[in-house]
Amino acid sequence: MKVETRNQSAVGAWEGFSRFLPQGVTLFATGLSGFLVILIGLPVAMVILMSLRTGFPGEDVPFTLENFATVYLTPQTYEILLNTLFFAVSSVSITLLIAVPLVWILMRTDIPFKKTIYVLLTIGILIPVFLRTIAWILLLSPRIGLVNKWLQELFALSSPPLNLYSLTGMAFVQGVSFVPGAFFMLAAAYRSMDPSLEEAAYTSGVGKLKTFLKINIPITWPAIAAVMVYLFMTAIAVFEVPAIIGLPARIHVLSSLIFTSTTPSTGLPEYGIAGAYGAIMLVLGLTLAALYVRLVKQGKKYTVITGRGYRPRELALGRWKWPALGFVFFYLAIEVFIPFAVLLWASLLPYLQLPSAEAWSSLTLKHYIEIPANVGPRPFINTLILMLAVPTITMLLSVLVSWIVIRTQVSFRGFLDTLVFIPHAVPGILMAVGLAYLGLAYRDYFPLYGTVAIIVLAHTINWIAYGTRTTNSVMIQVHRELEEAGRVSGASAPRVLGKIILPLIAAGVLNSWIWIGMLSYREVTMSLTLLTRNNVVISTVVWQFWGSGWIPQVAALGVILILFATIVVGTVRFALSRIGEIGSAS
Amino acid sequence: MISIRKLRKTFYAQQGVVNALRDIDLEVSEGDFCVLLGPSGCGKTTTLRCVAGLERPDAGEIEIAGRLVNAPASRVYVPAEKRAIGMVFQSYAIWPHMNVFQNVAFPLTQGQKRVSKSQVADRVRAALKRVQLDGLEDRPATDLSGGQQQRVAMARAMVTDSKVLLMDEPLSNLDARLREQMRVELRKITKSIGVTTLYVTHDQAEALSLGDKVCVMNHGEILQIASPNEIYARPANLFVAQFVGEMNFVKGAVTGPGKVESPLGVIAATVPNGVTTGTEVTLAIRPEHIEVLPAQRDGVAASTGRVTSRNYLGDSALLEVEVNGVTLLAKLAGDTALSVGQNAAVELPAHRWHVFP
Numbered sequence: 001m002k003v004e005t006r007n008q009s010a011v012g013a014w015e016g017f018s019r020f021l022p023q024g025v026t027l028f029a030t031g032l033s034g035f036l037v038i039l040i041g042l043p044v045a046m047v048i049l050m051s052l053r054t055g056f057p058g059e060d061v062p063f064t065l066e067n068f069a070t071v072y073l074t075p076q077t078y079e080i081l082l083n084t085l086f087f088a089v090s091s092v093s094i095t096l097l098i099a100v101p102l103v104w105i106l107m108r109t110d111i112p113f114k115k116t117i118y119v120l121l122t123i124g125i126l127i128p129v130f131l132r133t134i135a136w137i138l139l140l141s142p143r144i145g146l147v148n149k150w151l152q153e154l155f156a157l158s159s160p161p162l163n164l165y166s167l168t169g170m171a172f173v174q175g176v177s178f179v180p181g182a183f184f185m186l187a188a189a190y191r192s193m194d195p196s197l198e199e200a201a202y203t204s205g206v207g208k209l210k211t212f213l214k215i216n217i218p219i220t221w222p223a224i225a226a227v228m229v230y231l232f233m234t235a236i237a238v239f240e241v242p243a244i245i246g247l248p249a250r251i252h253v254l255s256s257l258i259f260t261s262t263t264p265s266t267g268l269p270e271y272g273i274a275g276a277y278g279a280i281m282l283v284l285g286l287t288l289a290a291l292y293v294r295l296v297k298q299g300k301k302y303t304v305i306t307g308r309g310y311r312p313r314e315l316a317l318g319r320w321k322w323p324a325l326g327f328v329f330f331y332l333a334i335e336v337f338i339p340f341a342v343l344l345w346a347s348l349l350p351y352l353q354l355p356s357a358e359a360w361s362s363l364t365l366k367h368y369i370e371i372p373a374n375v376g377p378r379p380f381i382n383t384l385i386l387m388l389a390v391p392t393i394t395m396l397l398s399v400l401v402s403w404i405v406i407r408t409q410v411s412f413r414g415f416l417d418t419l420v421f422i423p424h425a426v427p428g429i430l431m432a433v434g435l436a437y438l439g440l441a442y443r444d445y446f447p448l449y450g451t452v453a454i455i456v457l458a459h460t461i462n463w464i465a466y467g468t469r470t471t472n473s474v475m476i477q478v479h480r481e482l483e484e485a486g487r488v489s490g491a492s493a494p495r496v497l498g499k500i501i502l503p504l505i506a507a508g509v510l511n512s513w514i515w516i517g518m519l520s521y522r523e524v525t526m527s528l529t530l531l532t533r534n535n536v537v538i539s540t541v542v543w544q545f546w547g548s549g550w551i552p553q554v555a556a557l558g559v560i561l562i563l564f565a566t567i568v569v570g571t572v573r574f575a576l577s578r579i580g581e582i583g584s585a586s
Numbered sequence: 587m588i589s590i591r592k593l594r595k596t597f598y599a600q601q602g603v604v605n606a607l608r609d610i611d612l613e614v615s616e617g618d619f620c621v622l623l624g625p626s627g628c629g630k631t632t633t634l635r636c637v638a639g640l641e642r643p644d645a646g647e648i649e650i651a652g653r654l655v656n657a658p659a660s661r662v663y664v665p666a667e668k669r670a671i672g673m674v675f676q677s678y679a680i681w682p683h684m685n686v687f688q689n690v691a692f693p694l695t696q697g698q699k700r701v702s703k704s705q706v707a708d709r710v711r712a713a714l715k716r717v718q719l720d721g722l723e724d725r726p727a728t729d730l731s732g733g734q735q736q737r738v739a740m741a742r743a744m745v746t747d748s749k750v751l752l753m754d755e756p757l758s759n760l761d762a763r764l765r766e767q768m769r770v771e772l773r774k775i776t777k778s779i780g781v782t783t784l785y786v787t788h789d790q791a792e793a794l795s796l797g798d799k800v801c802v803m804n805h806g807e808i809l810q811i812a813s814p815n816e817i818y819a820r821p822a823n824l825f826v827a828q829f830v831g832e833m834n835f836v837k838g839a840v841t842g843p844g845k846v847e848s849p850l851g852v853i854a855a856t857v858p859n860g861v862t863t864g865t866e867v868t869l870a871i872r873p874e875h876i877e878v879l880p881a882q883r884d885g886v887a888a889s890t891g892r893v894t895s896r897n898y899l900g901d902s903a904l905l906e907v908e909v910n911g912v913t914l915l916a917k918l919a920g921d922t923a924l925s926v927g928q929n930a931a932v933e934l935p936a937h938r939w940h941v942f943p
Contacts, residue, residue: 481679484640487666488673488752489742490697499696503683 043434051275094175135339189223237427289425347555398467474508593646621797639666672743
């Protein structure tokens with residue numbers, strides 16, 4: 001009996017070759033984690049390293065706290081911190097004031113044109129923030145702003161009545177730009193809410209507005225709070241608005257200060273000072289990210305998942321339909337229509353002017369025709385490289401990470417999940433500065449400075465957090481038993497991956513692939529921080545043109561950028577609507 | 587066919603250590619239908635998943651068809667795909683990107699023992715016929731009703747003619763009527779192909795009607811393994827008595843051999859061995875063994891009670907009667923003339939009482 005058992009165990013061990021599989025998975029997970037620790041940790045480590053050194057990157061100097069002394073013993077620093085906080089708080093307030101009613105109107109009521117509004121909101125995300133900022137400058141600048149000129153003509157004013165060059169002006173543009181992102185984050189919470197919760201309020205004799213205030217808002221409060229923290233964290237680190245509006249007016253916030261320290265218009269770059277400013281941003285970012293994660297966890301307790309399929313019942317707006325539509329289209333006007341119209345107008349004129357008979361007769365396509373000559377092929381090729389390489393590498397890493405986090409029992413999967421979330425907390429500008437320092441100081445080991453590859457790297461690190469969030473949720477949606485049924489049917493692990501998991505997650509992965517490609521396409525902060533002569537992309541070209549005061553050329557390129565994004569999103573929406581049906585089933 | 591010996595599994599959750607399985611022993615002989623019954627979290631699903639190879643036990647051994655598939659002590663672990671089993675999942679796990687044919691054919695085209703194309707078609711058709719789904723081969727899996735998905739899952743589990751079939755609450759997502767119908771069919775199909783079945787459920791009616799053998803579990807332990815009849819008629823302990831079927835419980839104390847003192851008076855019942863005089867015990871009697879009559883019958887001992895509620899079910903009636911401050915539930919075949927508030931004679935046959943320490 002004893003012998004027999006041993007014999008069988010030997011057979012079992014032989015057949016169970018994949019008893020080595022767990023070791024295999026663990027080994028693979030260890031390798032991947034190690035790679036990601038280096039990928040994500042190194043730029044962050046560089047920021048800390050540079051804050052402890054003076055002089056130019058690569059200079060052999062002893063560690064010092066001099067930078068911190070310079071930064072934190074200057075009263076100006078605290079003024080800038082205050083500016084940053086004011087800017088962040090006002091931006092987020094403006095965003096929520098628009099986004100919360102917008103979500104409620106679109107998710108819970110029968111407002112018409114829903115699909116169109118969704119598409120316009122998506123385009124709203126893809127219009128680069130710096131283009132929107134430029135458009136608002138063309139409207140509200142005291143010197144060249146069209147609205148100011150028009151008001152001056154109309155009322156015979158001696159001075160321009162409006163001035164965008166203030167913290168409030170910055171917060172307005174930034175706040176409006178945050179709305180689509182906030183909308184899509186909140187939409188999930190409102191969509192997953194069981195309509196019977198609202199119905200229970202109605203049958204208790206409570207009115208619709210009171211139900212919104214007493215039921216909807218409290219139930220989605222954790223989600224709103226999480227979005228608030230997330231936006232605040234982002235607002236502290238954004239660069240485009242503070243650079244374009246703030247720098248000329250000498251209104252500094254943390255991010256613009258970090259940028260000017262590393263790429264000053266005169267004098268030598270001071271990476272040490274940038275590092276010392278970066279340290280406070282890093283601490284703020286990590287703290288807020290921790291808070292965000294906590295809030296999201298709390299929010300999950302509130303999520304009422306009933307498991308049965310229901311269509312959210314829509315509230316009939318009745319005569320409130322027109323005010324609601326008015327609100328939505330007012331928002332879309334300041335988010336999409338007006339900036340686009342201004343850019344289009346400016347791109348067709350030899351110089352910026354108010355509409356008049358003379359202006360209409362001088363319309364020209366000259367600036368569009370001259371784009372190839374002005375820009376050259378390099379930026380287009382570089383941008384294309386970004387749009388293909390960044391999403392491919394990001395999604396590849398994301399699928400692998402999510403598979404380990406969601407589907408395996410590897411003991412450190414929680415650590416891996418946290419690790420890939422860190423780029424959410426570390427502002428892109430810091431990552432880029434860290435990478436730039438790495439490229440300059442350790443040129444021999446890391447010979448990427450000045451190449452497109454370093455931008456690809458920066459973008460990949462930045463969006464791996466987003467990529468893994470989406471692959472995580474896609475992977476969770478694929479019921480565990482679908483995979484197990486494949487295993488029990490006798491299919492090996494690679495076969496289950498190829499025949500079951502990949503087909504089921506393909507639509508979701510493709511969707512984020514395109515989305516990350518588009519985000520990479522419109523990104524400017526990191527590309528600008530890492531800019532040299534050879535790795536110019538289209539967004540940095542626009543930025544340089546703007547710096548040189550070439551308004552019609554900026555406008556023409558901007559229009560092309562926006563149109564291209566719109567076409568891509570439109571096509572993808574149409575194409576994915578069919579594949580999406582399969583992906584969403586189960 | 588399936589032997590489980592000293593199986594142990596511990597989960598380390600955030601809330602602490604969960605002993606999911608504590609040294610489980612179970613033998614299922616060839617062709618038997620064995621049901622694992624217990625409340626949620628009792629370890630029944632963990633046991634099934636260990637047999638499937640989807641969960642790895644910490645200790646113990648599992649043998650399927652004479653082949654050792656799990657023995658952590660000697661580092662034996664055969665992965666799920668090499669165990670040659672069929673399994674039906676609670677969610678059915680029908681792959682939404684394949685049609686009915688592709689779903690059922692998967693084990694034959696992607697599994698360990700692949701067969702020729704023509705054979706695949708034949709066997710898939712035969713499997714679908716067995717579950718009465720012939721003709722639906724080309725239907726997308728997502729267009730099926732719950733009951734149909736359930737049948738596809740069964741066809742897929744049986745298409746390879748594996749010797750062992752594992753089922754994890756396969757009927758729990760169906761509505762009541764369909765569930766009863768499928769119960770009958772399931773038993774018929776498994777018996778006709780002679781497959782050895784291990785079946786997990788928390789529904790006692792399902793367990794009693796399906797199993798050749800029912801295995802009641804709680805807190806990671808097996809409390810009783812017996813035929814459905816035995817489980818119902820002679821529950822081994824208080825938990826089984828409570829979990830399987832309806833039962834009235836009355837507290838009491840043993841006062842002598844075969845004598846238990848209770849609020850209902852001294853009851854002559856068989857006291858289990860080892861329970862000494864003076865021990866506190868729980869008396870139990872099934873509702874259908876209690877007779878409630880308008881007046882006492884000659885020669886039959888009865889207590890006097892008062893009807894406190896009456897619930898008519900069509901084929902039977904449920905009466906609540908209060909006897910000496912104890913509320914007892916009685917199930918009467920057909921109906922009764924008694925109404926609420928009336929006094930009645932309550933017969934409690936001595937041989938129907940169970941005594942649990």
